[in-house]
Amino acid sequence: MAIPILPALSLPESELEVSYILASGPGGQNVNKVATAAQLRFDAAHSPSLPDRIRERLLELAGTRATRDGVIVITARRFRTQIRNREDAIERLVALIREAAHRPAFRVATRPGRAARQRRLDGKAHRASIKRGRSTRFED
Template sequence: MAITVAPGVSLQEAELVFSYILASGPGGQNVNKVATAAQLRFDAVRSPSLCDRTKARLIRLAGSRATRDGVIVITARNFRTQQKNREDAIGRLAALIREAAHRPTFRVATRPGRAARQRRLDGKAHRAGVKKGRRAGVDD
């Protein structure tokens, strides 16, 4: 089954490896007995679903969640059930991949033109005149 992450990007469920660990937080005695926290491992470097540019950005965006081998590890322990934690981990991975797949727009830095600089100076001079008019005169 394929998981659609972004337009034109989908992951096969076989690429995701889940393991379940004991969690902390809400759940009472249940958290001491049942492994409800989901740990998702996704091998970004060897994934056939992503292009090279997206892989590089994904590993950089993952930061400390990425291992030296390029495996992204996401641990979800916000919920009391394995299923909800599993869905949360998949959602967080999908958001990370969506952000990595987004190509930032190229911007060329420009400088303000002569007329814009003159308008700015005129505004500053006007404001200075307003403030000067508020000052108390010397002969008051």
């Protein structure tokens, strides 16, 4: 079964490796006995599903969650059950891939025009005169 990410991009579940580890946090004595935290591993560097542009940006955005080999490791321990933690880990991976797929808008750097600079200076002069008027001067 494939996990939908974008309309033109989906990720097969066979590329994900989920293991369960002991978790801290809520769960009472159960937390000491049952491995409920989900640890998801996704080999982004060798994934045939990802285009090169998204792969590079994904590994950049993953930061410390990515190993040197290009494997992204996400640990989910927010919930008390394995299933909810597994779903949480997959949702976090999908959100990360969507963020990597987003192309930032191209922006041309511009400089303020002469009128804008003049308005700024006029505003500063006006504010300075207001502050100057607040100072109390005692003349003898």
